[in-house]
Amino acid sequence: MSTAQMEKKGLFNRFLNVVEKVGNKLPHPFILFIYLAIFLMIVSFIVNLFDVTVTHPTTSEEIVAKSLLSKEGVLYMLSSMLDNFTGFAPFGLVIVMMFGIGLAQKVGFFETFMKSTIIRAPKGLITYAIIFTGVLGNIASDAAMIIIPPLAGMVYYAIGRHPLAGMAAAFAGVGIGFTANFLIAGTDALLSGITTEAARIIIPDYTVTPVDNWFFMCASVVMLVFVGAFITDKIVEPRLGKFDPKYADQGLINEKISNPTSQEIKGLRNAVIAGGLYIVILAALIVPVNGFLRSDEGTIIPSPFISNIIPIILIMFILVAVVYGKTAGTIKKSADVPTLMAEAMKDMSGYIVLIFAAAQFISYFNWTNLSTITAISSSSLLQNANFTGMGFVVSFILLVTIVNLVISSGSAQWALMAPVFVPLFMLLDYDPAFAQLAYRIGDSTTNNISPVNPYVIMVLGFMKRYDSRFGFGSIISLMLPYTLIILVIWIVMFLAWNLIGIPIGPGTGVYLDQ
Template sequence: MADSNRTPKRGFFAKFLDFVERAGNKLPHPFMLFIYLALGVIGLSWLISLFNISFEHPGTGEVEQINNMISAEGLEYILSSMLDNFTGFAPLGLVLVMMFGIGLAQRVGLIETFMKKTILNAPKSLVTYAIIATGIMGNLASDAAFVIVPPLAAMMFYALGRHPLAGMAAGFAGVGAGFTANIIITGTDALLAGISTEVATTINAEAAVTPLDNWYFMLFSVLMLMFVGAWITEKIIEPRLGKYDPSLGEDDVTNQQLEEITPEKNRALRNAGIAGLLYSILIAFMIIPSNGILRGEDGGVVDSPFIANIVPLILFFFVIVAVAYGLTTKVIKSTRDVPEFMTDAMKDMAGYIVLIFAASQFIAYFGWTNLGAFIAVTGADTLTNLNFTGMPVVVGFILLAAILNLFIFSGSAQWALMAPIFIPMFMLLDYNPAFIQLAYRIADSTTNIITPLNPYVPMVLAFMKRYDKNAGFGTLFSIMLPYTLIFLILWIIIFVVWTMLGIPIGPGVGMR
């Protein structure tokens, strides 16, 4: 007689996910990871310096050696540069300034109401598209979208007689797999561009990556993710889940009603929209005329004050619409409320600031020792000698980043790890650092929804179990895996075709 208590045989994918979870859980906190890496750079600089290895610096043409940090000069640099490494780190100011505006909009309730409005007002036939688009756009609210969109999407699907887990999957796919895409410039653009610029200047002092440099491609990606995500949901996920059995869910979940947006919040959204439109018209008057004050000296837009100052302009936009919304809902009662909401939003950035302190030291040490340039030159020469310098090597980089994302969930932390190695190497192969940053963003987004190290995976699983008591990690990953694989494959194909056609990935930005 067979043993009824025998553990079911686990498949290869389930074992692989177990391995990812175990391996990832053994990684230290990202802050300590950068500390250990900085110590590793110090030790490696001493070891390589013993062999008097030299190389020609690609930026200056001068012969350079590895600078030893375990020396009087190295110790002095560690102590004297610590504050400058931190306060001068390009992403720090960019992100904090962006979060003043976006955080204010989030604290007054504008972003949450906008997301609910988009989903609740969508025609039934377009609900799936609206959910995924809202999830993608929700990265304006950073991680808050993970908490808002998936459960709201499940409720919407259930109210329409559709399977709530399919709605939750669509919402989670939009928020997680579409995290790096948007139709407007967000904090993610500023953060990644800052890290890319910080690293690129070690090869070319004049190199710069702006928050707009990936905009064209990411703008198109929103449409691609929305339509493909809706197709996956309706053609793969829902048929696989079948008809929902309400008896599997908790009573308070299956009996709850969707909360309608109040007339006051509707008026607030309208007023915020009007304020944002008026501001946009004002900016347009400074750009569209050939003699507009935000145009460049040559009358162009690509190299202009508009592009150079895009972050402050976006800050003002979010402050204006947030204040208009807050005044209407009476969340903002006096001028003192605005800085208090901004201060409250900055509390969420404390962990980021601490992380950046460690990351900035690691990147600075990598540059000062010349290890970054040495690895870049060696790697580029090796790839050139192997005749492996075209699009295949970029696709290989995407796949590598996608795999590493299973172990390092933080996109900024992972890019701070990878950029010092891969940006210089690819720049020596004549690739634009903004182009390599774009390749990384594709990889970073797609695997967000299947990594056990995503802190929102347990939360989404908890939501799922409220609708289906039998749901487990296997349920979640089996539902989300089609999004990851199809998004990744299709995104890579579009990336390759886009490049081959020579279409700019941002204003005036291409592959080379």
């Protein structure tokens, strides 16, 4: 069956066509938040007319719906606009993280690491190396998506394997694994900031830290590598069959893999040594009972180390980036450091614009009390229906997978869902970080089949260079085994983690009282 026939036939492909059309008609996330704010104004006016109230379950305070279209509401929107933006929890966290991560990306550290890991891997471990590099490479954001899939295709072709299988493995690692890492990444800072804003609807001084999902995410890296490699070797590559170069771009077939230079390898080595020494010094300040970064009571959780994790990580990335850049020659003088940081910030401009609109919407939603009213009413409904256990949590994960098909931005989607679902989870006695973790699973697994994800189209373009017959239906069918199998295994892992009672992060469990 030809690719064109595959794309036209089948219930699933027809469903994907509908999703693609709907997703393509959605406005830019910035405009979407503007529309939602306008919709919220209308809803708050109507709900206020009916004097809707609920009783807060913990404080017994009566919560009254307020209208944004009242004099008080209009004045609030005008007077709070700047504070909503500058005081938005994820804003400062992500900007600061990107100073270090962006610098490391601009000097070439991540690209050299990715190439070295994949090219030097033994043939028998190449699939594992590709997926592992893809998962860890998400810390470099867009760079991983641009570098790893094409490189993986070239490596697979060079060792006599189907290049599209290598690209599929890389795309699965970067896309489905974008939220998992051994390191604390920008995603952790961004999501925890949004979760904190939502959690404070119920508990005003509550804070979710970037490390609150770290234990589970570390274990997820291992799961993703082994499961992803199994799917690639046992399902995806056999299904692709023998590679036929007659449909490939001949210029691509003749390309040679660009190995890192000796200077780049030396830079990588020195950067790793510098990072290792930094970690040793950090350990010396944490491990001893009277360590400088422990709390006054001698604990690690909580401690200055946990509360200051972002600047600690920032320093590490700047150190690694500077050592690499000086050795590899991408940093020639001290002035290059702030210049490269500024270039990295240019890549964040779209995020900053989006955050402005998202911050206004979340603030308005909280001010009207509609978020609290929705959460309390929903929790009461679920409790009356006795639907408050893991069935509810799994249903939430599946809901996220569906929403992700039409909203490609993970931060925008969580900014929309968190103000309702985080308080709802909390009223059902679940920790906000647990709700965030459930969201991350659902959001990650459908990234590679979302018709509105621009990287699906970008990777499709890479794949068409190896097979001109490849179309949208082809890449979806190629990536679907990763999505379905990893989703099931990730949910099972998530439930088992809960049943065993392992913390999902330092000092963070499933329930609020842990």
